[in-house]
Every structure is written in structure tokens, then in C-alpha cells.
Amino acid sequence: MRRSGKSKAEVEKETGSTIGAYDASFDVYKGEIFVIIGLSGSGKSTILRGINGLNELTEGKVYLGNDLVSEMPIKQLRAVRRRKIGMVFQHFGLLPHRTVLDNIAFGLEIEGVPVADRKKKAEETLPEVGLEGQGHKLITELSGGMKQRVGLARALATEQEILLMDEPFSALDALIRRDMQNLFLSIQGEAKRTVVFVTHDLDEALTLGHRVAIMKDGEIVQLGTPEYILREPANEYVERFVEGVDYAKVRLAESVMVKAKEVAYTNEGPTVVLRRMRQAGLSHIFVLDNERRLVGLCEAEEVARLAERDKRELRDAVDEAPKVGRRTPLREVLPLFVGDGEAPVAVVGGGERLEGLIVRGALIAGLTTSVEPHDEETEDFSGVDTDEDGDRVRVRRAGE
Ligand SMILES: Nc1ncnc2c1ncn2[C@@H]1O[C@H](COP(=O)(O)OP(=O)(O)OP(=O)(O)O)[C@@H](O)[C@H]1O
Numbered sequence: 001m002r003r004s005g006k007s008k009a010e011v012e013k014e015t016g017s018t019i020g021a022y023d024a025s026f027d028v029y030k031g032e033i034f035v036i037i038g039l040s041g042s043g044k045s046t047i048l049r050g051i052n053g054l055n056e057l058t059e060g061k062v063y064l065g066n067d068l069v070s071e072m073p074i075k076q077l078r079a080v081r082r083r084k085i086g087m088v089f090q091h092f093g094l095l096p097h098r099t100v101l102d103n104i105a106f107g108l109e110i111e112g113v114p115v116a117d118r119k120k121k122a123e124e125t126l127p128e129v130g131l132e133g134q135g136h137k138l139i140t141e142l143s144g145g146m147k148q149r150v151g152l153a154r155a156l157a158t159e160q161e162i163l164l165m166d167e168p169f170s171a172l173d174a175l176i177r178r179d180m181q182n183l184f185l186s187i188q189g190e191a192k193r194t195v196v197f198v199t200h201d202l203d204e205a206l207t208l209g210h211r212v213a214i215m216k217d218g219e220i221v222q223l224g225t226p227e228y229i230l231r232e233p234a235n236e237y238v239e240r241f242v243e244g245v246d247y248a249k250v251r252l253a254e255s256v257m258v259k260a261k262e263v264a265y266t267n268e269g270p271t272v273v274l275r276r277m278r279q280a281g282l283s284h285i286f287v288l289d290n291e292r293r294l295v296g297l298c299e300a301e302e303v304a305r306l307a308e309r310d311k312r313e314l315r316d317a318v319d320e321a322p323k324v325g326r327r328t329p330l331r332e333v334l335p336l337f338v339g340d341g342e343a344p345v346a347v348v349g350g351g352e353r354l355e356g357l358i359v360r361g362a363l364i365a366g367l368t369t370s371v372e373p374h375d376e377e378t379e380d381f382s383g384v385d386t387d388e389d390g391d392r393v394r395v396r397r398a399g400e
């Protein structure tokens with residue numbers, strides 16, 4: 001019915017059956033992070049689960065290299081899932097009453113790795129995800145972010161070369177989420193697994209994806225590099241999806257903020273503060289009152305001058321701090337970097353409490369996309385029209 005032109009909604013109305021995914025063909029290259037993005041119900045999980053055979057296909061094929069995964073006998077398919085294709089779910093399916101180490105080792109257990117080896121491997125993975133010394137803890141004792149790390153570690157500990165990740169970070173708040181994305185990217189940078197990553201967060205898709213497929217109603221409406229998708233939205237749907245992803249406008253302060261390494265308090269003396277700044281290698285430090293409300297910003301030189309003059313109070317070194325809210329667009333953050341731009345900008349929340357800070361380098365990185373659109377890097381999902389100058393002007397779906 002879909003092929004004869006009926007929409008997903010019409011098919012559903014007439015038959016009571018849903019089209020999970022339709023005509024959604026794509027290749028994933030070795031070592032690539034391939035992102036599938038789309039609104040809720042667009043078919044992302046359906047496809048992901050089709051790749052490793054958790055969803056049986058009614059039509060179409062899935063190849064792993066030359067092997068036809070979609071037609072493997074179940075025994076062979078299970079072996080492929082154990083050894084080659086790992087899956088990370090949104091809530092990771094951790095075993096709550098087992099320890100962190102046992103949970104990490106669990107993936108290996110399924111792979112059939114002997115006890116001693118999997119213990120060792122699990123131990124080795126702990127520091128990679130920042131859980132050193134936490135191996136003995138029970139899952140119930142961990143924060144959300146720590147659980148997420150355990151889940152990631154579990155997937156990373158295995159030797160599976162392909163990882164299917166279904167919204168692995170979506171339960172996390174923006175800050176931890178960015179930490180996890182960075183962690184994932186740095187580990188992936190070394191491991192070079194092939195990853196199919198599902199998300200409904202555009203920022204996440206553009207940050208992580210080498211290529212991104214945008215889905216709507218079970219179909220892929222565009223596929224290409226982040227740059228390509230932003231520059232050449234295939235149709236109105238994609239356009240609306242990426243609408244105004246002018247980073248300066250759409251990206252918010254929280255997307256580039258980091259936690260303050262150190263802060264100073266109004267009741268502290270210059271010598272103490274200076275020492276802390278030196279230890280942390282800071283040129284500036286934010287000053288808070290006892291309730292963590294932002295009071296101002298100190299520069300190391302000024303603090304040192306007070307310390308030399310044996311002043312007891314920090315007050316004379318405190319300048320007004322440039323500050324924004326979490327949801328302030330980057331466009332409005334940029335002008336706050338004045339002069340040499342070394343001073344950070346504070347991100348404050350309710351009651352002027354310091355939530356984080358932005359340094360200029362991170363801001364610039366957040367404002368620019370690094371990828372230049374070369375033809376090799378852009379993949380046209382189906383057809384591309386060009387105008388007289390050879391510029392791409394429109395992308396068509398096959399058959400249109
Ligand atoms: N087990 C199921 N039985 C019937 N219909 C299903 C089942 N799983 C998914 N669907 C339907 O298939 C379509 C695609 O769902 P899918 O779970 O793939 O979406 P999704 O893009 O992963 O959404 P989300 O972002 O909410 O996870 C939806 O219309 C959904 O209602």
C-alpha cells in the first residue's frame with residue numbers, strides 16, 4: 001500500500017498495522033559513527049533492531065560484510081550478536097544488585113570469555129570511563145551519570161566491532177551528557193568501532209555523527225554529513241528540523257559550559273586564593289558568597305598584588321563578572337569576551353548561583369562546524385540536481 005502511494009497514516013488507518021520502517025536503505029562504513037535521528041515514532045529503534053535481527057524484516061536485507069545477517073539461522077545470528085554486534089540501550093539494562101565490575105564483565109560473560117579474563121578486562125575498562133576505584137560498588141549506589149558510564153564501559157569492554165546505541169545518553173542532563181559524548185568520542189577515537197547511534201537530539205547528532213540519516217514516518221528523508229544536511233536540507237521537513245541551526249543562534253550557553261575547576265569565596269584571603277589558582281593553573285577565578293551566589297571575578301595578577309601587600313581581604317581584587325544564563329544563545333555570549341578574551345564568562349542559574357563557565361576556546365569551537373563540505377564527504381541519498389554553476393540545489397528521493 002505504501003508503494004502504491006498511501007501514506008503511513010493511511011495504511012495504519014485501513015489495516016491497523018504500522019509501518020515501522022520503509023525503503024530505508026543505507027550503508028555504514030567501517031569505523032564510522034552513523035547517526036539516525038528523527039522524532040519519536042519515526043522508526044529509529046525499529047531500524048536499529050533490524051540490524052541485529054531483534055526485529056525480523058518483512059522485506060529487505062541486512063549485510064555484515066558479505067554475510068546476510070537478515071537470513072541467518074537463529075543460532076548463527078546469536079553468535080553474531082555475541083561476538084560482532086553489541087547493543088547499548090537507553091537504560092543500559094544494568095543488573096542493579098551486582099557490582100560495577102560484574103556489570104561491566106557481563107557483556108564478556110555473554111561473549112563466553114572465561115572468568116579471569118573478563119575480570120581483568122573489566123578492571124582495565126574502569127579508568128577509561130572515569131570509574132577508577134568504584135568497581136566494588138553496587139549499581140543501586142550510583143548516580144545516573146555513573147550508571148551511564150558503567151553501561152558504556154560494558155559495551156566498550158567487549159570485543160564487538162559494531163555497536164548499536166539506542167539513545168544511550170538521553171536520560172542525562174545537558175552537562176553530564178556532554179561529558180559522556182566527549183568521553184565516548186575520545187574512546188571511540190582509539191577503538192574505531194563501527195557505531196550506529198540513535199538520537200532525537202540534533203545537537204548530539206551533529207556533534208557525534210560522521211554521517212547522519214534523518215527519518216520521518218519510517219523513511220529516510222536525508223542522509224549525509226552534518227555539514228551537508230545543514231547546508232542542503234533535502235526538503236521542507238529537514239529544513240524545519242534543522243531550522244536556523246545557525247550555531248550562534250541555536251546553541252545555548254549550556255552546550256559549551258564546563259564546571260568551574262576552582263572557585264574563591266568572599267571571606268577568603270588573597271594568599272589562600274592565589275595558591276589555589278596556581279595549583280589549578282587558573283588566570284581567573286570566580287568569587288562566590290557563602291550561598292554560592294556569584295559575586296565577581298578575580299584576575300591572578302590582582303590577587304597576587306593584594307597578597308604582596310599583605311591584604312587580608314579579597315574584596316579589592318574582585319571585578320564585575322560577565323555572566324549569562326544556561327539558555328543564553330552563544331550569539332549573545334560572544335560579545336562578553338572583551339580584550340584579550342582570557343577571562344571566562346560565568347553561567348549562572350536561579351538565585352545567581354554559579355553553574356559553570358565558558359572559556360573563549362570552547363565558545364569558538366561551539367560556533368564553528370569543523371567540516372568543510374567536500375564532495376567525498378557528502379553522500380547523496382538518492383539524486384542531486386545541479387544548476388549551471390554546478391552547485392547542488394536540490395536533492396530528490398529515488399523515483400520522484
Ligand atoms: N512492538 C511494536 N509493535 C507495534 N508497533 C510498534 C512496535 N514498536 C514500534 N512500533 C511502531 O513503529 C513505529 C516506529 O517506532 P520506533 O520505536 O522505531 O520509533 P523511534 O523512532 O525509535 O521512536 P522513539 O524516539 O520514541 O524511541 C511507531 O509508529 C511505533 O508505534
Ligand SMILES: [Mg+2]
Nearest residue numbers: 044045046166
Ligand atoms: Mg526508539
